[in-house]
Amino acid sequence: MKFSHAAFAVPLILWLAACGETPAAVDSAAPAGPVPLSAEGDFGATLQGALIAAQPGDTILMPAGTxxxxxxxxxxxxGVTLRGAGQGETILDFAQQSGAGEGLLVTSDDVTLVDFAVRDTKGDGIKSKGADRITYRYLTVEWSGEPDETNGAYGVYPVESKDVLIENVTVRGASDAGIYVGQSSNIIVRNSIAEFNVAGIEIENSTGADVYGNVARNNTGGILVFDLPNLPVMGGSATRIYANEIVANNTRNFAPAGNIVAGVPSGTGVIIMANRNVHVFDNTFASNRSAHVLINAYSLPFTDENYNPLPRDIVLRANRYTGGGDDAQGMLAPLAAAMGGQLPPIVWDGVTQWPGSELADVNLTIAEAEEVGFLNLGLGAYPLELSRLQPSPVRPASAAPAEPAAIILPQDKP
Incomplete structure (x- = not known):
């Protein structure tokens, strides 16, 4: 006897419904995920077209390939996610870029950039401006060949933003800073690698930053926390630098002349300049040839009446230091020569005032083990004159400020 398939299907569905089950065929109707863009033809035009046509909530999926x-x-x-097939799988190569701009510019909120690489841009690698709640995740930005001043200035470059997350990012070869966050607030930089840049990681004119779990190696300077005058946002403060590996940052300084980081001495691990309430703890420093930590005032003339060039309320505690300080470079070279050729792990310029100001208490807390060397150059004020140095290994009296609270970001969800 030949059974009718339709007649058989009806009682089967009723039986499954009675048992509280759903036929497998229902699952096949679930919506599919985003379809990768076509790799054929002019991929740049295809990708830019997709970026223009995107709607909030969309995911643009790039295929594997260079x-x-x-x-x-x-x-x-x-609200757009731009996703590749992986850092080593989807590579956007800008070696033949016609202009001098960045590879990718983001000017919208709630954007996630994930799983791709950007290579050899003429300008910055990836820049976001005024882009709140932006996430950079599992990205690589690099310049091929040896470090060169013609490389783009910044690898990943969020500026003028709130709630910035940078994690599992690798940047190599930037002629200014590999990972840079400027004039922003509420920032996390974690689990990333910055190598062979002038500055590995830089937090500039920003408030509320946690920088942790990163590797800063083979840069000119490892991690920098600066505040500069004459910018729309100033008064940088409340940065925590912790649980990082800051190792062998001895690459020559290849920044273009006139750039602020062109003055960074090769061989510096952490530099804190003109910023407030910076806490550096539980980091591993090794083989930084000039000094592991340099704390200094902004040394150039300025006219901004609202600017304070002194570092203040700085705390160093529970870090680990190995080697280094035996081949000081740049502005530290003559200072090291005057000290017998060797600098200790921690060096402070000792500047406590600037022209027209009163003496200030910078409140520098060195809560390291007794065997960790410290040097106060006793400069007093800039300009630098070796004849005015009053070097001292005595740690200044201080009252450690409260550690800033951990940064919490709305887009940083388990």
């Missing part, structure tokens, strides 16, 4: 792009990319739609 794609030569001649023009910069831009995104100005909120």
């Amino acid at each position: 794609f030569a792009l001649s023009d910069s990319l831009s995104l100005d739609v909120d």
Whole structure:
């Protein structure tokens, strides 16, 4: 006897419903995920078209492959995710870029950039401006060949933003800073690698930053926390630098002349300049040839009446130091020569005032083990004159400020 398939299907569905089960065929109707963009033809034009046409909530999926792009990319739609097939799988190659701009510029909020690489841009690698709640995750930005001043200035470059997350990012070869966050607030930089840049990681004119779990190696300077005058946002404060590996940052300084980081001495681990309430703890420092930690005032003339060039309320505690200090470079070379050729792990310029100001208490707390060397150069004020040095190994009296609270970001969810 031949059974009817339709007649059989009806009682089967009723039986499954009675048992509280759903036929497997229902699952096949679930919506599919995003379809990767086509790798055929002009991929740069295809990708830019998708970025323009995107709607909030969209995911743009890039296929695996190395794609030569001649023009910069831009995104100005909120709530978009741009995803590749992996840091080593989807590579946007800008070696033939026609202009001098960044590889990708983001000017919208709630954007996630994940799982791709950007290579050999003429300008910055990936820049975001005014982009709140932006996430950079599992990205690589690099410049091929030896470090060169013609490389782009910044690898990943969020600026003028709130709630910035940078994690599992690798940057190599930037002629200014590999990972840079400027004029922003509420920031996390974690579990990333910065190597062979002038500055590995830089937090500038920003408030509330946690920098942890990173590797800063083979840069000119490992991790920098600066505050500069004459910018729309000033008064940087409340940065925690902890649980990082800051090792062998001895690459020559290849920044273009006139750049602020062109003055960073090769061989510095952490530099804190003109910033407030910076806590450096539980880091591993090794083989930074000039000094592991340099604390200094802004040394150039300025006219901004609202600017304070002194570092203040700085805390160093429970860090580990190995080697280094035996081949000081740049402005530290003559100072080291005057000290007998060797600098200790921690060096402070001893500047406590600037022209027209009163003496200030910078409140520097050195809560390290007694065997960790410290040097106060006793400079007093800039300009630097070796004849005015009053070096002292005595740690200054201080009252350690409260450690800033941990940064919590709305987009940083388990």
